[in-house]
Amino acid sequence: MCGIVGYVGGREAAPIILASLKKLEYRGYDSAGIAVLSHGKLAVCRSEGKLENLELALRQKPISGTIGIGHTRWATHGRPSELNAHPHRAGEVVVVHNGIIENYLDLKEELLGRGVKFDSETDTEVVAHLVNEKINKGAEFLAAVQKTLKEIDGSYALVFLNQSDPKRLILAKNSTPIVIGCGDGETFVASDIPALLDYTRKVTFLEDGEVAEVRADGFRVLDRKGKAVQRSFKEIAWDAVAAQKGGYRHFMLKEIHEQPRAITDTFRGRISPKNGDVLLDGLPFGPAELREIDKIHLVACGTAWHAALVGKFMLEEIAQIPAEVDYGSEFRYRFPLLGSRSLLLLISQSGETADTLAGVNLARSKGSRIVSICNVVDSSLARKSDGVLYTHAGPEISVASTKAFTTQLTALFLLAVGLGRLRGSVNVSEGRRFLRELIHLPKKIEEALKLENDFDQLARELKGAANFLYLGRGLNYPIAQEGALKLKEISYIHAEGYPAGEMKHGPIALIDETMPVLVLVPKDRYFQKTMGNLKEVESRGGKTIVLTDEPGTFAASAFRVLTVPKTSHYLMPIVLTIPLQLFAYYVAVHRGTDVDQPRNLAKSVTVE
Ligand code: F6R
Numbered sequence: 154m155c156g157i158v159g160y161v162g163g164r165e166a167a168p169i170i171l172a173s174l175k176k177l178e179y180r181g182y183d184s185a186g187i188a189v190l191s192h193g194k195l196a197v198c199r200s201e202g203k204l205e206n207l208e209l210a211l212r213q214k215p216i217s218g219t220i221g222i223g224h225t226r227w228a229t230h231g232r233p234s235e236l237n238a239h240p241h242r243a244g245e246v247v248v249v250h251n252g253i254i255e256n257y258l259d260l261k262e263e264l265l266g267r268g269v270k271f272d273s274e275t276d277t278e279v280v281a282h283l284v285n286e287k288i289n290k291g292a293e294f295l296a297a298v299q300k301t302l303k304e305i306d307g308s309y310a311l312v313f314l315n316q317s318d319p320k321r322l323i324l325a326k327n328s329t330p331i332v333i334g335c336g337d338g339e340t341f342v343a344s345d346i347p348a349l350l351d352y353t354r355k356v357t358f359l360e361d362g363e364v365a366e367v368r369a370d371g372f373r374v375l376d377r378k379g380k381a382v383q384r385s386f387k388e389i390a391w392d393a394v395a396a397q398k399g400g401y402r403h404f405m406l407k408e409i410h411e412q413p414r415a416i417t418d419t420f421r422g423r424i425s426p427k428n429g430d431v432l433l434d435g436l437p438f439g440p441a442e443l444r445e446i447d448k449i450h451l452v453a454c455g456t457a458w459h460a461a462l463v464g465k466f467m468l469e470e471i472a473q474i475p476a477e478v479d480y481g482s483e484f485r486y487r488f489p490l491l492g493s494r495s496l497l498l499l500i501s502q503s504g505e506t507a508d509t510l511a512g513v514n515l516a517r518s519k520g521s522r523i524v525s526i527c528n529v530v531d532s533s534l535a536r537k538s539d540g541v542l543y544t545h546a547g548p549e550i551s552v553a554s555t556k557a558f559t560t561q562l563t564a565l566f567l568l569a570v571g572l573g574r575l576r577g578s579v580n581v582s583e584g585r586r587f588l589r590e591l592i593h594l595p596k597k598i599e600e601a602l603k604l605e606n607d608f609d610q611l612a613r614e615l616k617g618a619a620n621f622l623y624l625g626r627g628l629n630y631p632i633a634q635e636g637a638l639k640l641k642e643i644s645y646i647h648a649e650g651y652p653a654g655e656m657k658h659g660p661i662a663l664i665d666e667t668m669p670v671l672v673l674v675p676k677d678r679y680f681q682k683t684m685g686n687l688k689e690v691e692s693r694g695g696k697t698i699v700l701t702d703e704p705g706t707f708a709a710s711a712f713r714v715l716t717v718p719k720t721s722h723y724l725m726p727i728v729l730t731i732p733l734q735l736f737a738y739y740v741a742v743h744r745g746t747d748v749d750q751p752r753n754l755a756k757s758v759t760v761e
Contacts, residue, residue: 155180155181155224155225155226155227155239155249155250155251155344156174156177156178156180156181156224156225156251156343156344156345156348157177157222157223157224157239157249157250157251157310157312157331157342157343157344158170158173158174158177158222158223158224158249158312158341158342158343158344158348159221159222159223159249159312159314159322159324159341159342159343159367160173160219160220160221160222160339160340160341160342161219161220161320161321161322161339161340161367161368161369162219162220162336162338162339162340162369163219163338163339163369164219164339165217165218165219166189166218166219166220166221167187167189167211167215167216167217167218167221169341169352170187170189170221170222170223171187171204171207171208171211171223172351173223173341173343173348173349173351173352174187174204174207174223174224174225174348175204176343176345176347176348176350176351176397177225177343177344177345177347177348178203178204178225179397179404179548179550180225180227180251180344180345180547180548181225181226181227181228181547181548182203182204182225182226182227182548183201183202183226183227183228183233183530183531184199184200184201184202184225184226184228184233184234184235184237184238185199185200185203185204185206185207185223185224185225185226185238186198186199186200186207186223186224186226186238186239186240186249187199187207187211187216187221187222187223187224187240188221188222188223188240188242188247188249188314189216189217189218189220189221190218190219190220190221190314190316190319191216191217191218192217192218193316193319194316195242195245195247195314195316196216196218197240197242197247198210198211198214198216199235199238199239199240200235200238201233201234201235201238202233204225219369220314220319220320220322221314222240222247222248222249222312222313222314222322222342223240223249224238224239224240224249224250224251226238226239227530227547227548228530228531229253229276229530229543229545230253230257230274230275230276230277231273231274231275232274232530232531233530233531236272236273236274237273237274237275239275239277240314241272241273241275241277241278241280241281242272242281243269243278243281243282243284243285243286244285244288244289245285245288245315245316245317246281246284246285246288246313246314246315246316247281247313247314248277248280248281248284248311248312248313248314249277249311249312250276250277250280250309250310250311251309251310251329251331251344252307252308252309252310252327252328252329253276253307253308253309253418253421253422253545254276254277254279254280254305254306254307254309255306255307255421255422256305256306256307257276257279257305257307260279260283260304260305261279264279264282264283264286267286269282269286276307279305280301280305280309280311283301283304283305284297284298284301284313285297287300287301288315288317294313294315294317294318294321294323295323295364295366298311298313298323298325298364299364299375299379302325302327302364307327307328307421307422308327308328308329308418308421309325309326309327309328309329310324310325310326310329310330310331310344310359311324311325311326312324312331312342313325320368320369321366321367321368322342322366322367323364323365323366323367324342324359324364324365324366324367325363325364325365326359326360326361326362326363326364327361327362328361328414328417329344330344330345330358331343331344331358331359332344332345332346332349332356332357332358332359333356333357333358333359333365333367333372334349334352334353334355334356335353335355335356335357335371335372335386336352336353336355338369338370339352339369340367340368340369340370340371340372341353342367345397345399346389346399347397349389350389354388354389355386355387355388355389356386356387356389357384357385357386357387358387359374362376362377363375363376363377363382364379402742403551403738403742403748403749404550404551404749405551405553405555405643405734405738405748405749406738406748407551408549408550408551408555408556409555409556409602409731409734409735409738410602411546411547411556412555412556412559412560412598412602412731413595413596413598413599413602414595415544415545415546415547415556415559415560416559416560416563416594416595416598416727417595418545418546418547418560419544419545419546419560419563419564419567420563420567420591420592421545422434423567424567424588424591424592425588426585426588426589426592427585428581428584428585429574429579429580429581429582429583429584429585429586429587429588430571430574430581430584431567431568431570431571431574431584431588432571433542433567433568433571433572434542435524435540435541435542435543436524436540436542437539437540438522438539438540440575442522443572443575443576444575444576445494446474446494446495446496446522446572447474447475447492447494447495448474448475448476448477448494448495448496449468449474449475449476449477449495449496449497449498450476450477450478450479450484450489450491450495450496450497450498450512450516450521451464451465451468451476451477451478451479451498451499451500452478452479452480452481452484452497452498452499452500452509452512453478453480453481453499453500453501453509454480454481454482454501454506454508454509454758455554455638456502456554456557456558456635456638457500457501457502457506457509457554457557457558457561458478458480458481458500459558459631459632459634459635459638460500460526460558460561460562460565460631461478461498461500462478462628462630462631462634463562463565463628463631463632463726464476464478464498464500464561464562464565464568464569465477465478466627466628466723467565467566467568467569467628467723468565468568468569468572470569470723471566471569471570471572471573471578471579471587471723472568472569472570472572472573472576472578472579473573473576473578474572474576479512480508481499481506481507481508481509481510481511481512482508484511484512484515485508485511485512485515489515491515491516491519491521492519492520492521493519493520493521495516495519495521495522496521496522496523496524497512497513497516497521497522497523497524498524498525498526498568499512499513499523499524499525499526499527499534499538500525500526500527500561500565501525501526501527501528501532501534502527502528502529502544502546502549502554502557502561502757503528503529503532503756503757504525504527504528504529504532504533504534504535505529505532505533505534505757506534506757506758507758508758509534510533510534510537513534513537513538522539523537523538523539523540524538524539524540524541524542525538525540525541525542526541526542526543526544526561526564526565526568527541527542527543527544528543528544528545528546528549528557528560530543542564542567542568543564544557544560544561544563544564545560546560549756550749550756551748551749552642552749552750552751552754552755552756553639553642553643553737553748553749553751555639555734558635558730559598559727559730559731562726562727562730563591563594563727566587566591566723566724567591569723570584570587570588586721587721587723590720590721590724591724593720594720594724594727594728597718597719597720597724597728598727598728598731600717600718601717601718601728601731601732602731602735604715604717604731604732604735605735607715608715608732608735608736608738608739609735609739611698611713611715611736611739612736612738612739612740612742612743613739613743615669615696615740616644616740616743616744618646618667618668618669619646619647619667620646620647620648620649620663620667620668621637621640621646621647621648621649621668621669621670621671622637622648622649622651622656622660622663622664622668622669622670622671622690622695623636623637623648623649623650623651623670623671623672623673623733624650624651624652624653624656624670624671624672624673624683624686624690625650625652625653625672625673625683625729626652626653626654626673626679626682626683626686627677627678627679628722628723628725628726629673629675629677629679629725629726629729630650630651630652630653631650631726632650632673632726632729632730632733633650633651633652633653633671633673634650634651635650635730635733636648636650636671636730636733636734636736636737637649637650638650639733639734639737639738640736640737640740642737642751642754643737643738643740643741643746643748643751644737644740644741644744644746645744645746645751645752646740646744653672653679653682653683653686653687654682654686656686656689656690657686657689661689661690661693664690664693664694664695665693665694665695666694666695666696668695668696669695669696669698669712670690670695670696670697670698671698671700671733671736672686672687672690672697672698672699672700673700673701673729674687674699674700674701674703674707675701675702675703675717675725675729676701676702676703676719677722677725678722680703684706687699687711691710691711696712697710697711697712697713698711698712698713698715699711699713699714699715700715700717700729700732700733701714701715701716701717702716702717702718702719702720702725702728704716715732717729717731717732
């Protein structure tokens with residue numbers, strides 16, 4: 154996720170672009186850049202790191218001009234660096250991009266074949282070259298962009314500026330947002346509304362497949378076929394902080410709702426549904442090396458550790474590779490049996506968690522391979538690993554992890570299917586089936602999100618309970634633990650997550666009529682067993698809240714039965730996570746705690 158902005162009007166563009174980028178810094182903050190048409194020539198300024206570095210560079214060398222574009226980056230392709238920062242330039246064209254161009258490697262190869270030289274490692278630079286090539290061959294600016302869009306696949310919000318066409322910006326959209334704001338003799342462009350609110354409240358959103366031509370005195374929208382589209386304005390009444398949260402009350406809720414998009418971005422470009430295969434882009438090992446792996450050690454902390462527990466099921470059952478899971482803080486001080494055929498798989502949203510990072514040195518000394526599943530590009534963990542499977546969740550601002558978790562599960566599923574195909578435990582048709590199910594997952598998540606009102610209501614009813622128990626079996630017992638952790642973290646209520654069958658060995662003593670018990674009962678191979686555990690709770694007076702995809706079978710004795718959409722066995726943990734996140738969120742809201750910054754917690758724990 155990146156932030157993009159554009160300005161055309163009568164004022165100095167650079168300060169407006171900078172101020173707008175500041176409002177979008179939550180979308181990315183590893184590098185930033187700006188391009189302004191200054192005295193008839195493109196002036197580009199980019200810098201690595203936070204926006205303040207760009208501000209400093211511009212203070213030292215100001216750029217004057219009344220049309221320009223800007224970008225704040227959250228790296229996906231190419232590490233955070235000045236060269237990879239946007240805008241990207243080819244000839245007289247500059248572009249800023251939010252999204253992922255899936256077929257950029259093929260396009261880059263073709264361009265290299267035609268003698269084009271690249272300055273960066275990004276997917277975006279390909280787009281700049283494609284447009285520039287067409288302009289060089291005589292195409293008009295807008296037509297060159299339209300033709301280029303036919304060649305690229307993926308998600309994008311793009312803003313182009315052309316030195317030889319100084320009065321307009323060209324915009325294009327597919328799957329990632331872009332909004333146009335109208336002022337008096339000036340027009341603004343941004344990824345999100347907060348960037349515009351200091352200048353205008355009159356906005357309009359582009360739709361997928363649309364292209365827009367933006368000038369100081371207004372704009373024109375064209376559909377996929379180049380036909381003009383009528384577009385009316387919306388008046389925005391939000392205040393700026395609320396807008397930064399996209400209209401949501403908290404970042405956590407916003408991030409919960411971003412999950413269909415984040416999951417799509419994580420598998421996008423990595424799957425070949427036709428061949429039932431997965432492109433393990435982050436692994437720098439050849440097929441022979443990957444076949445050789447005899448054990449996977451998953452190491453992580455907190456929520457990421459829960460993802461690792463689910464990953465163990467996926468890797469052992471799908472890829473048929475023995476796997477074990479450790480907390481980072483434990484792994485570093487024990488003597489795990491690592492060898493040159495072991496793979497250390499570290500999972501971390503931030504890539505900066507000290508205990509997780511400590512596993513790297515241990516594995517290095519034993520000659521093991523090291524791969525991480527990480528959200529922050531070029532984080533310490535990413536740099537120290539041999540390979541990285543990035544989750545493309547975008548920045549996670551809320552301390553309680555939500556979209557990072559479900560994208561970690563998505564990446565683990567991709568890894569399990571990819572390794573399974575490579576090692577022969579998954580054949581083509583099974584691979585196709587797995588990937589078909591994955592492609593449908595974002596829709597299922599959207600359906601699960603519709604349970605929001607039910608969980609808001611349930612949270613109101615149960616917010617006074619002093620303890621909660623969460624139960625699940627198989628690869629859903631870590632989800633019970635994750636549900637309990639979310640509740641603890643943000644509502645400060647004591648909660649335990651347990652494998653349902655383990656309850657009778659201790660926690661059952663806690664059950665009475667004051668104890669709400671959330672039970673995950675999907676219709677899987679554990680269904681009858683978990684039903685048995687449910688009865689054990691009910692017969693002791695516990696208040697059961699059942700989450701299931703098979704609601705018909707539950708007796709009226711359950712306090713509440715809530716239905717989640719059906720999905721396949723290995724993706725059910727992701728679907729079941731959504732209601733548990735919503736429940737924890739609403740309990741915290743109704744108890745009045747600080748949801749996004751709960752007491753005593755830090756977003757990344759960089760100390761032991
Ligand atoms: C829980 C949470 C923490 C983190 C843990 C690891 O909501 O956010 O438990 O999951 O501190 O952090 P990362 O994934 O950054 O290594």
